[in-house]
Amino acid sequence: MIIDSGSKLLIVILVLLVILLGLAAFLFYLERRLAYSERKIRELEKEEETGRPGEMERGRRGLAD
Amino acid sequence: MMMRFIRNNWWKILAVMLLAYVIVGGLLWEVPALPVVRQTIRNIYFHVGMWFSMMFILGLSLFYSIRYLRYFRVHDDLMAWVAVKTALVFGALGLVTGMLWAYNTWGSFWVNDPKLTGAAVGMLTYLAYLVLRSSVEEHDKRARLAAVYNIFAFVLFFVFIMILPRLAEASIHPGIDGNPALSSGDLDPRMQKVFFPAMVGWILLSLWIFRVYARLETLHRDIVEYKENRS
Numbered sequence: 001m002i003i004d005s006g007s008k009l010l011i012v013i014l015v016l017l018v019i020l021l022g023l024a025a026f027l028f029y030l031e032r033r034l035a036y037s038e039r040k041i042r043e044l045e046k047e048e049e050t051g052r053p054g055e056m057e058r059g060r061r062g063l064a065d
Numbered sequence: 066m067m068m069r070f071i072r073n074n075w076w077k078i079l080a081v082m083l084l085a086y087v088i089v090g091g092l093l094w095e096v097p098a099l100p101v102v103r104q105t106i107r108n109i110y111f112h113v114g115m116w117f118s119m120m121f122i123l124g125l126s127l128f129y130s131i132r133y134l135r136y137f138r139v140h141d142d143l144m145a146w147v148a149v150k151t152a153l154v155f156g157a158l159g160l161v162t163g164m165l166w167a168y169n170t171w172g173s174f175w176v177n178d179p180k181l182t183g184a185a186v187g188m189l190t191y192l193a194y195l196v197l198r199s200s201v202e203e204h205d206k207r208a209r210l211a212a213v214y215n216i217f218a219f220v221l222f223f224v225f226i227m228i229l230p231r232l233a234e235a236s237i238h239p240g241i242d243g244n245p246a247l248s249s250g251d252l253d254p255r256m257q258k259v260f261f262p263a264m265v266g267w268i269l270l271s272l273w274i275f276r277v278y279a280r281l282e283t284l285h286r287d288i289v290e291y292k293e294n295r296s
Contacts, residue, residue: 013093
């Protein structure tokens with residue numbers, strides 16, 4: 001395939017778009033991981049106060065309510 | 066599920082869409098044939114975006130510092146610190162994009178210009194904030210000192226980048242008589258349809274990064290507190 005100067009610019013634009021989408025996907029992924037960790041620390045604090053395992057921990061251990 | 070994701074993250078999706086539009090429109094659409102700058106004028110969508118984002122996040126930092134001094138909540142001090150660090154990243158990117166632009170138009174990465182020197186000194190003022198904050202051991206004292214300094218730093222920053230360069234006799238940097246990139250002489254009407262969405266997109270992206278970083282630091286603090294309470 002012959003790539004002229006116009007299509008070279010299109011490749012640059014495509015690369016920048018891929019980087020942007022990759023960055024956005026990574027930020028969404030980080031937010032999901034953060035949400036999980038925030039829930040986990042809240043449960044641990046609650047467990048410390050009440051002495052009962054939280055919802056996530058009960059699910060992990062396979063305990064019913 | 067999908068609708069809930071869109072409802073919860075609409076402004077983040079908007080940021081990505083605006084920035085995708087800026088990459089395509091900013092690099093492909095017609096720009097005025099200006100002497101010296103020529104095609105490098107397209108850098109305005111990226112370079113100015115970095116500075117606007119930095120100023121926006123610095124404004125947030127100022128807000129959290131003032132709120133800390135009003136209510137003395139540790140969380141506000143943490144948010145002000147996170148905001149300054151996020152803003153400095155955007156400031157550094159603004160400097161680098163500006164240096165590349167300067168090299169291609171003025172022939173040098175850095176010139177002795179009041180605007181450029183003001184920007185560098187302004188950023189050093191905020192680096193001093195980070196050093197000051199990390200040098201105090203006691204929590205309350207550190208937070209109070211940092212909050213007061215942050216208010217001064219914000220005022221000083223605008224003195225360095227906006228007031229002092231205008232008092233200087235001449236500057237090679239555009240926008241010395243008005244607002245850089247916003248005055249009619251700096252921005253062609255053809256470029257406005259990309260420039261304004263670019264500014265909104267970059268500011269939203271900086272806000273997004275700030276929020277992720279803030280949640281990470283809050284989580285870190287919660288884990289440390291949890292461990293301290295256990296021991």
